[in-house]
Amino acid sequence: MPLEKYYPLLWLSALIGLIILCVLAATTSPILETLNLEGFEGKERTLGFITVLEGGDGRYLVGRMFTGEKVWVCCVGCDKPLVVGEVVSVHGVVRGGELLVDRVHTHQHPWTSYYLSTFGLIAFLTLFFREWRISRRGFVPRWGGGVA
């Protein structure tokens, strides 16, 4: 089997490839964005899963749950007013260093998926260890090794 024969080489290439991607991601931080609006003047921007921290009368300070970043957005005339304490996703155009929001989505239950995923995790682990057991050779199939 060519795949079995050349797998060590393939594995090493995959390891090097993943390391390169990780270095690229760590140095350029391209995947997750900061809330920084600089450089987006006149462009559309979506800020997702942000918490409304304070404000009123159309101007709100919003922040990210984990990183502690904060930014002011302007919500005059948007389809739904922002409410302090809610988790929202907003979309708009950056004008004068501020995001002029035109669309708002309020996440009513932002953590529900995490809670439900716990059940998914338990179900997955149950099924997985019904099929595989851990040994010194790695994960060994309980059914003997034949596939399909």
Place this chain on the structure above:
Amino acid sequence: MGLYHVGVVVLPDWVAHLLLGGCIARFSNVRRGYTLLLLGAVLPDFSKLSLVFRFFFDGETLLTVMNLFCVIHTFFGVVLLSLLIAPLFAAPKRFSLTMLLVGGFSHLLLDSLLNPFGGDYWFLWPLAKPYLRTGFFWADSPLPALIIGFFAFFVCLGPGLWRRVTGWGKGRF
């Protein structure tokens, strides 16, 4: 620009991912080792492990760490990680690899249906384009799990009923 235009985290929905993986395994007639496909279906969400680091870092440092983990939530990340972990399983490598890849791609496909305001998922990072853009569901919406769960009920729990209703999948179960 970025993979997630939406912010820090896209919520995981393992129930929907596992149900879709189960449906694919059922339709592929995989009876043994289907949990590898399920593993592949949740593997990209292991990037959420980076959230543990919020207890140690914040600000730009935390974003950098999270970016590091998010690599496995991309097309190339799925391929490379599947290649790396396939030898952990004492099964034919071609089988292990195929199961992990199919599961991983099903995860990316399902995630591409999410996003607010039709934003962008840069699954093909570090390639700039093309990216997937749909935006059918919000990340906290239960609809994907409900729709796939409804489908899975007929496929996995009631295959006879599924066959009678649709006439599809004859001889597969």
